Amino acid sequence: MTMSKDKDVLLSAKDLEISFGSGKNKFVAVKNANFDIYRGETFALVGESGSGKTTIGRAIMGITPTSDGDIIFNGEKINKPKLSNEEKHNLTRKIQMIFQDPQASLNERATIDYIISEGLINFHLFKNEKDRVDKVTQMIESVGLLPEHLYRYPHEFSGGQRQRIGIARALIMEPELIVADEPISALDVSIRAQVLNLLKKFQREDNLTYLFIAHDLSVVRFISDRIAVIHLGQIVELAETEELFTNPIHPYTRALLSAVPVPDPALAKQKKLTVYDMSVHHYETDKPKFVEIRPGHFVWANQQEEDLYRNRLAKAHAH
Amino acid sequence: MSDDAKSILSVKDLSVGFKVRGRKLRAIRNVSLELHDQEILAIVGESGSGKSVLTKTFTGMLESNGGITHGTIDYDGKRLSDLKKDKDWIGIRGKEIATIFQDPMTSLDPIKTIGSQISEVIIKHQGKSAKEAKKLAIDLMARTGIPNAADRYNEYPFEYSGGMRQRMVIAIALACRPKVLICDEPTTALDVTIQAQILDLIKELQKEYHFTTIFITHDLGVVASIADRIAVMYSGQIIEYGKADEIFYNPRHPYTWSLLSSLPQLATRGGELFSIPGTPPSLYKDIKGDAFAPRNPYAMKIDFEEEPPMFKVTETHYAKTWLLDPRAPKVEKPSLIQNLHQRFLDMQASDAAAKLEMGGGSDDDE
Numbered sequence: 081m082t083m084s085k086d087k088d089v090l091l092s093a094k095d096l097e098i099s100f101g102s103g104k105n106k107f108v109a110v111k112n113a114n115f116d117i118y119r120g121e122t123f124a125l126v127g128e129s130g131s132g133k134t135t136i137g138r139a140i141m142g143i144t145p146t147s148d149g150d151i152i153f154n155g156e157k158i159n160k161p162k163l164s165n166e167e168k169h170n171l172t173r174k175i176q177m178i179f180q181d182p183q184a185s186l187n188e189r190a191t192i193d194y195i196i197s198e199g200l201i202n203f204h205l206f207k208n209e210k211d212r213v214d215k216v217t218q219m220i221e222s223v224g225l226l227p228e229h230l231y232r233y234p235h236e237f238s239g240g241q242r243q244r245i246g247i248a249r250a251l252i253m254e255p256e257l258i259v260a261d262e263p264i265s266a267l268d269v270s271i272r273a274q275v276l277n278l279l280k281k282f283q284r285e286d287n288l289t290y291l292f293i294a295h296d297l298s299v300v301r302f303i304s305d306r307i308a309v310i311h312l313g314q315i316v317e318l319a320e321t322e323e324l325f326t327n328p329i330h331p332y333t334r335a336l337l338s339a340v341p342v343p344d345p346a347l348a349k350q351k352k353l354t355v356y357d358m359s360v361h362h363y364e365t366d367k368p369k370f371v372e373i374r375p376g377h378f379v380w381a382n383q384q385e386e387d388l389y390r391n392r393l394a395k396a397h398a399h
Numbered sequence: 400m401s402d403d404a405k406s407i408l409s410v411k412d413l414s415v416g417f418k419v420r421g422r423k424l425r426a427i428r429n430v431s432l433e434l435h436d437q438e439i440l441a442i443v444g445e446s447g448s449g450k451s452v453l454t455k456t457f458t459g460m461l462e463s464n465g466g467i468t469h470g471t472i473d474y475d476g477k478r479l480s481d482l483k484k485d486k487d488w489i490g491i492r493g494k495e496i497a498t499i500f501q502d503p504m505t506s507l508d509p510i511k512t513i514g515s516q517i518s519e520v521i522i523k524h525q526g527k528s529a530k531e532a533k534k535l536a537i538d539l540m541a542r543t544g545i546p547n548a549a550d551r552y553n554e555y556p557f558e559y560s561g562g563m564r565q566r567m568v569i570a571i572a573l574a575c576r577p578k579v580l581i582c583d584e585p586t587t588a589l590d591v592t593i594q595a596q597i598l599d600l601i602k603e604l605q606k607e608y609h610f611t612t613i614f615i616t617h618d619l620g621v622v623a624s625i626a627d628r629i630a631v632m633y634s635g636q637i638i639e640y641g642k643a644d645e646i647f648y649n650p651r652h653p654y655t656w657s658l659l660s661s662l663p664q665l666a667t668r669g670g671e672l673f674s675i676p677g678t679p680p681s682l683y684k685d686i687k688g689d690a691f692a693p694r695n696p697y698a699m700k701i702d703f704e705e706e707p708p709m710f711k712v713t714e715t716h717y718a719k720t721w722l723l724d725p726r727a728p729k730v731e732k733p734s735l736i737q738n739l740h741q742r743f744l745d746m747q748a749s750d751a752a753a754k755l756e757m758g759g760g761s762d763d764d765e
Contacts (some may be wrong), residue, residue: 128590129561238678239446268445268617269661273674280671294589298620302666321668326750339595341620343662344743345643348624353595 088119090154090257090289091140095150098132098139101185109135110313112380113149114370117257121285124288124304124321126297126336132313133293137259140178140291142168153257173203176250180262182242186234192245193210193230199253215252223248223278240271244278251282261293297340301325306376309333311356315370319377327396329389330357330379361385404435407497407611408457408579413480414676415452415461415635424682426452426465429634434579439605439612441622441643442691443658444476447679449494450615453632456480457613458496459488475578494524497577501584503516503564506571507556511569514552520574531618535572542607544600560592566600573608580605581613586621599626619658623647628715631655634679635692641716648739651710651718653698654691659736664743673735689720697722697730 096113099106110132117123127133138144140157151159158171169276179185185393186195196216206212217227223244234242243263250258260279264272280303282288294300300307301321306316309332317330328334335356342348361368366382372399373379373389381389415427427449431449434440436680443451454459456472459482472479475495482488500506517539518524518532527535533552540548543566557566565585572580586594602625604669605612616622622629623643630640631654650656660673677694680686681741689695701707701721710723722730731737 106658126591139644240678269443269619269658270675271678272663273661273672276672277674296663297591298663302663302672335592339592341591341595341618341624342743342747343647343659343664344740345623345647346740347625347743347747351624353599356592370656387582 087116090115090119091291092152093136093149094152094160095149096136096139096146098135098144099147108313109146110139110310111308113315114378114385115308115315115318117289118293118305119256119289120283120287121305122292122303124292124294124307125310126294126298126300126307127310128295128336130312131310133295133310134261137177137261137291137293140257140259141175142171142370150303166351169203173199173253174255175257175259176253176255178243178246178258178263179388180268181235182239182246183266185246186242186249186349188234189231191231192220192225192237195234195245196230196248196252199249203253205253219248219252222282223251224274224365238271239267243267243275247275247282248277251286251288254286255288257289257291259291259293262295263292264299265294265296265386272299279303283287297336309336314380315378316380317378323374323377327393329373329377329378329393330381350360403621404438406433406457406702407436408432408434408476409471409473410453411471411473411565413453413456413472414466415449415456415465416469417462417465422683424688426635426682427471428686430635430637431470432630432637434611434613435628437611438606438608438627439602439614439625441614441616441626441629442632443616443622443629445561445617445679446513447634447682448632449635450632451583454583454613454615457579458498458582459485460492460498467736483607493520493572493577494575495577496579497572497575498581499568499572499585500505501587503561503568503588503698504556506568507564509556512553512555513559514554516733517571520571522729524575536570539574540567540569542604543567543573544596560593561589562596564590565593565597569604573610575605577610578609579611581612581615583615583755584617587618588618594621601625618673620662620664631658635682636684636690636719638691638720639718641712641718645713645716649712649716650736651712651716651723652691652720653695653722654661655718656732656736657694659739660733665735666745673733697725 093113093115096110097108098110099108101107113136125133125136135144139146146159150157177299193216199210200212200215206215216230220227220230225241225244267275267307293306304321306320307324308315311332317333328337335354336352342351363382366384368380368382370378370380371386374393379389402491410430410432413427413430417426419426423654430453433579442450456467467480514536517536521527521532521535522529537548537552545551545563559567584623586597589597601612616626626643628640629643629646630637633654639655646655650659657675657734666672675694680690689707691699699721707719707721709717709719721727
């Protein structure tokens with residue numbers, strides 16, 4: 081999907097480091113993060129709790145300060161300490177977020193009409209009242225709700241409907257990039273699909289770009305074009321979705337894949353769990369770096385591992 | 400599970416209601432269920448289907464605004480549905496039937512050491528001395544997969560990771576040697592790699608301690624590896640139950656079809672993911688006919704008028720849908736979930752082929 085398109089980089093992270101505290105209490109949450117997100121694709125950041133995936137999302141949103149490296153959006157560095165008001169204004173509009181918990185992320189005291197319009201009002205994105213009403217009405221219909229819902233409050237909606245409102249609120253800003261942090265993990269199975277299909281629909285129609293942050297590899301396989309796997313603040317592997325699933329090369333990626341439940345009793349009972357043991361790496365003298373082991377397939381490895389991985393991949397692709 | 404498996408808990412025609420701000424909510428509607436000795440029974444359903452409420456009645460833990468309105472629960476010669484006061488539940492709750500919940504942090508006391516929380520249970524329920532209890536507790540910690548258990552005996556819950564905490568909740572539950580262990584979404588709050596380990600642990604411990612497990616979840620994917628039998632719930636009813644193989648390979652209720660079709664593992668990239676239109680009905684209203692009918696593309700006229708009975712598919716497999724009535728038109732399950740096993744086999748083969756060629760899948764070859 082992405083390979084055939086000309087690669088127009090919308091956002092890139094270069095040697096990004098994000099740390100909290102300083103001196104003895106300094107905690108590095110993310111280090112050596114390097115990736116490009118292409119316009120129109122869904123780029124997934126997959127990892128377990130504490131891996132730093134949400135921290136990267138928050139750094140892109142400008143919520144969490146970075147300690148080193150660059151985040152470049154549309155060719156401009158956006159993680160600098162002093163952004164002009166105009167720059168901030170522009171970024172807020174162009175990068176929007178969809179949150180995990182639709183219960184907590186909507187203002188309980190505001191009507192849906194206000195929640196969806198708030199961005200339009202703050203940014204004066206409408207000509208007159210009629211234009212605003214038209215925009216909001218059109219938006220609510222496109223997420224599968226009814227105009228009459230506009231005058232209700234968030235508590236009157238189910239989790240799936242609230243997540244649709246969260247999507248509407250983000251999309252009305254006509255953003256270029258959407259950071260979706262676990263947007264479906266709080267939803268029931270049957271509702272998940274509705275929300276994922278909606279996100280896909282908007283991507284097709286508006287050439288939206290998603291940074292999809294998740295821990296569930298089975299959903300990620302369906303929705304993403306490329307996947308980065310992050311472990312303890314380090315991106316250990318990055319590849320196109322099918323390449324990652326067929327040729328996972330880093331031991332952590334393999335362990336993660338082995339843990340994905342197989343919804344088939346006969347196969348599930350035979351399945352063996354691989355547990356990742358960090359002591360397999362010997363990084364004392366031979367230092368690791370993020371190497372492109374095949375076109376578009378990156379892995380965090382030192383020289384010795386790189387040779388080993390190249391060998392394996394060559395064998396796999398020889399067939 | 401053989402057909403003549405011994406039943407250790409029996410639920411007959413159970414209904415549970417709640418009073419919410421003067422309105423009546425029917426959370427469980429006429430559910431019957433037999434729990435077989437030493438099986439793992441998975442109860443699968445979405446939020447609001449009644450899966451947690453149902454199992455709460457087995458330990459008398461319904462919220463105070465709710466109660467059993469009809470039917471019986473029998474366990475080991477005792478009629479649990481007649482027990483009213485907390486005092487009546489002593490000797491059953493925790494001792495015979497124990498529950499572990501989704502969030503391990505809320506189940507543990509944050510200001511007591513892990514070890515003391517386990518020994519406390521052993522002293523109370525098994526009447527051991529403090530010294531014996533400590534020994535048994537350390538043993539149990541080791542069995543549930545805590546390395547250096549003796550050293551970690553005096554640590555507090557905050558010093559444990561989420562997965563370790565859930566192991567400790569399991570250890571506390573097992574300290575009473577219960578006959579039935581109810582696991583209410585025990586892995587939902589955990590990471591996938593930890594989830595897989597906890598599932599393996601529950602299976603291992605069951606073999607060792609011979610308890611019976613009720614495993615509650617909303618995720619059919621999790622169930623495949625662990626369940627002997629599966630009961631699917633929708634709107635306060637069990638709408639289909641059978642052996643795990645029967646539910647996955649020969650499901651009969653359209654709702655089970657939908658649940659299986661929604662599995663993200665079945666979706667093809669770039670395509671649409673199967674989704675069930677609409678939402679479950681309100682439990683405040685009287686539900687007429689089959690509760691799933693308004694969302695069911697295969698619904699017939701009768702589905703909106705009359706509630707279907709449980710139809711027998713095999714000796715072990717039953718489904719509550721009019722489609723099984725001899726007069727109903729013959730409807731095939733959706734093509735997406737036909738040949739489920741073959742599809743996963745193919746998928747696994749294509750994923751694994753490359754891996755095998757990459758050096759036997761082992762990671763430590765130098």
